[in-house]
Amino acid sequence: YEIQLARRSWISYPADTSFPIENIPFGAFLRPGSSVPHLGTAIGSFVLDLHVLAERGVALLSTGNQVFLQPTLNDFMALGRAAWREARHNIQALLSAETPFLRDNAALRSAALVAQSDVKMLLPAKIGDYTDFYASRQHATNVGIMFRGKDNALMPNWLHLPVGYHGRASSVVPSGTNIARPSGQTNADDNVAAPTFGPCKLLDFEIEMGFFVGPGNELGHPIPIGQARDHIFGMVILNDWSARDIQKWEYVPLGPFLAKNFGTTISAWVVTMDALEPFLADTPPQEPQPLPYLQETRKSHFDIAIECAIKTSDANAPHVVSRTNMRNLHWSIDQMLAHHTASGCNMSPGDLLGTGTISGTEETSFGSLLELTWRGSKPISFPTGETRKFLQDGDSVIMTAFAQGDGYRIGFGECTGKIIPTLSKY
Amino acid sequence: YEIQLARRSWISYPADTSFPIENIPFGAFLRPGSSVPHLGTAIGSFVLDLHVLAERGVALLSTGNQVFLQPTLNDFMALGRAAWREARHNIQALLSAETPFLRDNAALRSAALVAQSDVKMLLPAKIGDYTDFYASRQHATNVGIMFRGKDNALMPNWLHLPVGYHGRASSVVPSGTNIARPSGQTNADDNVAAPTFGPCKLLDFEIEMGFFVGPGNELGHPIPIGQARDHIFGMVILNDWSARDIQKWEYVPLGPFLAKNFGTTISAWVVTMDALEPFLADTPPQEPQPLPYLQETRKSHFDIAIECAIKTSDANAPHVVSRTNMRNLHWSIDQMLAHHTASGCNMSPGDLLGTGTISGTEETSFGSLLELTWRGSKPISFPTGETRKFLQDGDSVIMTAFAQGDGYRIGFGECTGKIIPTLSKY
Ligand SMILES: [Ca+2]
Ligand SMILES: [Ca+2]
Numbered sequence: 112y113e114i115q116l117a118r119r120s121w122i123s124y125p126a127d128t129s130f131p132i133e134n135i136p137f138g139a140f141l142r143p144g145s146s147v148p149h150l151g152t153a154i155g156s157f158v159l160d161l162h163v164l165a166e167r168g169v170a171l172l173s174t175g176n177q178v179f180l181q182p183t184l185n186d187f188m189a190l191g192r193a194a195w196r197e198a199r200h201n202i203q204a205l206l207s208a209e210t211p212f213l214r215d216n217a218a219l220r221s222a223a224l225v226a227q228s229d230v231k232m233l234l235p236a237k238i239g240d241y242t243d244f245y246a247s248r249q250h251a252t253n254v255g256i257m258f259r260g261k262d263n264a265l266m267p268n269w270l271h272l273p274v275g276y277h278g279r280a281s282s283v284v285p286s287g288t289n290i291a292r293p294s295g296q297t298n299a300d301d302n303v304a305a306p307t308f309g310p311c312k313l314l315d316f317e318i319e320m321g322f323f324v325g326p327g328n329e330l331g332h333p334i335p336i337g338q339a340r341d342h343i344f345g346m347v348i349l350n351d352w353s354a355r356d357i358q359k360w361e362y363v364p365l366g367p368f369l370a371k372n373f374g375t376t377i378s379a380w381v382v383t384m385d386a387l388e389p390f391l392a393d394t395p396p397q398e399p400q401p402l403p404y405l406q407e408t409r410k411s412h413f414d415i416a417i418e419c420a421i422k423t424s425d426a427n428a429p430h431v432v433s434r435t436n437m438r439n440l441h442w443s444i445d446q447m448l449a450h451h452t453a454s455g456c457n458m459s460p461g462d463l464l465g466t467g468t469i470s471g472t473e474e475t476s477f478g479s480l481l482e483l484t485w486r487g488s489k490p491i492s493f494p495t496g497e498t499r500k501f502l503q504d505g506d507s508v509i510m511t512a513f514a515q516g517d518g519y520r521i522g523f524g525e526c527t528g529k530i531i532p533t534l535s536k537y
Numbered sequence: 538y539e540i541q542l543a544r545r546s547w548i549s550y551p552a553d554t555s556f557p558i559e560n561i562p563f564g565a566f567l568r569p570g571s572s573v574p575h576l577g578t579a580i581g582s583f584v585l586d587l588h589v590l591a592e593r594g595v596a597l598l599s600t601g602n603q604v605f606l607q608p609t610l611n612d613f614m615a616l617g618r619a620a621w622r623e624a625r626h627n628i629q630a631l632l633s634a635e636t637p638f639l640r641d642n643a644a645l646r647s648a649a650l651v652a653q654s655d656v657k658m659l660l661p662a663k664i665g666d667y668t669d670f671y672a673s674r675q676h677a678t679n680v681g682i683m684f685r686g687k688d689n690a691l692m693p694n695w696l697h698l699p700v701g702y703h704g705r706a707s708s709v710v711p712s713g714t715n716i717a718r719p720s721g722q723t724n725a726d727d728n729v730a731a732p733t734f735g736p737c738k739l740l741d742f743e744i745e746m747g748f749f750v751g752p753g754n755e756l757g758h759p760i761p762i763g764q765a766r767d768h769i770f771g772m773v774i775l776n777d778w779s780a781r782d783i784q785k786w787e788y789v790p791l792g793p794f795l796a797k798n799f800g801t802t803i804s805a806w807v808v809t810m811d812a813l814e815p816f817l818a819d820t821p822p823q824e825p826q827p828l829p830y831l832q833e834t835r836k837s838h839f840d841i842a843i844e845c846a847i848k849t850s851d852a853n854a855p856h857v858v859s860r861t862n863m864r865n866l867h868w869s870i871d872q873m874l875a876h877h878t879a880s881g882c883n884m885s886p887g888d889l890l891g892t893g894t895i896s897g898t899e900e901t902s903f904g905s906l907l908e909l910t911w912r913g914s915k916p917i918s919f920p921t922g923e924t925r926k927f928l929q930d931g932d933s934v935i936m937t938a939f940a941q942g943d944g945y946r947i948g949f950g951e952c953t954g955k956i957i958p959t960l961s962k963y
């Protein structure tokens with residue numbers, strides 16, 4: 112059912128492609144046989160190599176093409192919204208059905224277009240700092256009920272501020288990277304002081320969205336909420352792999368540490384805020400009213416459908432285990448960024464922020480196995496006859512996301528990782 | 538009482554200098570009027586400019602001088618212990634009284650030596666990730682008593698693992714950088730759901746030591762404790778500025794966030810592990826016995842005296858408020874690094890790890906105002922007649938540290954920061 116959208120792009124793609132001309136996400140990749148990272152955009156099933164275009168003098172930005180010759184998007188991210196918009200419009204013009212420049216230049220076309228299946232995607236940015244929030248009310252409530260009971264589910268601060276914590280930037284990896292089962296200290300019963308060390312037994316995923324910071328701020332100078340959007344370059348899908356047994360024993364009083372720092376997977380294409388603007392959604396009721404520094408004057412939630420599937424090593428196909436939506440967040444990404452910097456904390460281009468696990472109110476829309484299997488008490492059944500409480504070696508977790516427009520989709524591609532046995536030699 | 542140690546270096550310095558020929562710390566700095574970072578070492582009251590020596594072909598490393606032409610120490614840190622040792626020995630030889638090469642070359646000497654008072658020190662490395670531990674038993678006990686009572690002071694996990702959390706790398710600043718009072722959300726009484734937003738009222742310091750990672754490890758491959766030392770480049774003094782009122786309200790359940798991310802100050806000269814080797818000290822009793830992955834086979838604690846003084850804006854001189862020692866740590870830096878990577882977490886050259894607040898058993902050796910004033914209940918009196926429960930605008934906090942050798946000191950210089958009024962425009 113390949114539909115030629117001749118009216119839009121001279122590249123043909125199906126109507127439900129993640130990467131129509133309306134998208135124009137940005138990413139970094141290796142061409143076949145090359146070890147030099149190039150920047151590019153995705154169009155249908157192709158990568159358009161912006162490095163090649165920049166090298167050949169195709170004007171992508173009036174301020175010069177230098178940022179597209181870098182190995183990561185950081186310099187481009189630093190330029191700000193006007194530059195992002197200009198580059199996106201120029202690329203859309205190049206790809207537009209009416210523009211002969213690239214369409215009719217076979218040599219340049221063959222140099223600049225590569226099949227997505229032939230490239231290796233890299234991290235889009237050098238991530239200076241990574242922060243993870245905890246912004247879905249249903250997720251915080253579910254976890255709270257499991258650990259503290261129904262009456263004390265939400266901590267007293269939760270409705271007043273977007274709770275967040277600093278994560279590990281070094282172990283953020285692009286989709287497709289295998290994740291070795293972490294080892295760590297666990298204590299099955301906190302009352303018995305006899306912890307043990309070994310491979311995690313309760314390995315989980317967390318369905319999140321991530322967003323990249325564009326221009327940063329100076330230390331001491333917060334980003335006001337009304338300006339937050341201008342500091343956000345774009346979004347990715349984010350899987351915050353979590354070792355529940357390690358987390359339970361280690362996390363008091365300073366928060367998760369080894370339970371999270373063995374890997375965080377992101378989808379490789381960063382979808383710009385301009386592409387996502389049409390999918391702005393109303394803010395959910397925020398009661399009590401947030402303090403002024405967190406009060407929004409415009410829409411800042413997003414209607415983005417997210418699906419998570421698991422493919423066991425025995426299965427031929429992934430099995431969907433959750434369908435959720437970014438609208439299930441209580442706090443918006445603008446609120447997260449404003450809060451993060453309220454102390455004066457400085458952000459830099461390429462910093463990554465995660466929303467926290469996105470759980471809806473339906474049991475089928477929970478964002479982690481911890482919630483989906485209710486701490487392992489309700490195992491998930493697979494078409495193969497297998498069941499899962501938590502992840503087994505060989506399981507692949509595949510997250511996809513898209514915003515549905517009128518006749519087109521803004522997709523994020525995949526955020527995938529396969530669990531492999533622990534590599535540690537203990 | 539300037540003593541010419543002619544037998545050691547042709548540069549004269551007092552016997553209690555922080556930077557004798559036995560030290561040879563590494564750092565980055567700007568020469569007067571320059572904006573190009575150079576790497577150097579400190580000798581007496583001078584900086585020896587390694588960039589200048591490298592450029593002029595003075596062989597500092599058999600593998601080449603390229604690492605000394607970089608703006609930060611990261612590439613040098615990545616080389617590993619044999620290279621660090623070789624460079625240190627070559628520099629010691631250059632500075633030795635018996636070596637005429639630099640001593641008798643007035644032109645080179647004047648190009649390569651700069652007064653420390655004339656340079657601006659920078660961060661020694663680009664810090665990819667920063668982690669803070671919580672490894673002093675007295676500190677954890679003090680905080681535990683204040684917040685949970687004497688019987689539940691230490692959390693059940695504390696004696697089993699070095700508790701740590703990921704910090705904010707972007708806001709680590711070199712000694713001498715002003716720290717703007719952070720703003721944030723606070724709630725005087727957790728039971729009343731009426732938090733407010735404004736400048737921190739309970740601003741504190743934390744006396745810590747920091748250590749820089751040298752060669753890193755691949756994701757999934759832990760650093761065994763027996764190899765941990767080879768991955769540690771050297772140490773600095775670290776002040777983990779802390780906003781106690783913000784911390785109290787925000788930190789459940791995911792740990793400190795805005796309370797810590799507005800600034801962390803480190804001393805600018807990184808003292809190498811080779812220089813500190815003579816000051817290895819016995820491990821304190823670790824009961825219960827740590828699990829095998831944390832068991833040490835050699836000394837890995839350090840006898841380093843640390844002093845903290847406050848200079849109020851009214852005072853002519855700093856007033857010492859705490860004298861502690863790195864021996865007061867329960868967990869060693871080797872144990873911290875082994876634990877950090879036990880999950881498979883990957884470290885990179887230039888990553889910074891903090892030990893956590895170093896409190897001794899004496900009240901005068903506590904490592905934070907929270908403890909020294911026992912939550913503000915015992916204000917500190919100053920010679921000016923002023924008192925302090927927590928830090929006021931205009932206060933400078935000055936930390937110094939040294940290891941005392943036989944006739945020489947291995948010093949760290951200063952870790953200083955002055956509190957300035959909040960810059961945020963709320
Ligand atoms: Ca998470
Ligand atoms: Ca600390």
Ligand SMILES: [Mg+2]
Binds near residue numbers: 278
């Ligand atoms: Mg993670």
Ligand SMILES: [Mg+2]
Binds near residue numbers: 704778
């Ligand atoms: Mg800090």
Ligand code: NI
Binds near residue numbers: 588592
């Ligand atoms: Ni130069």
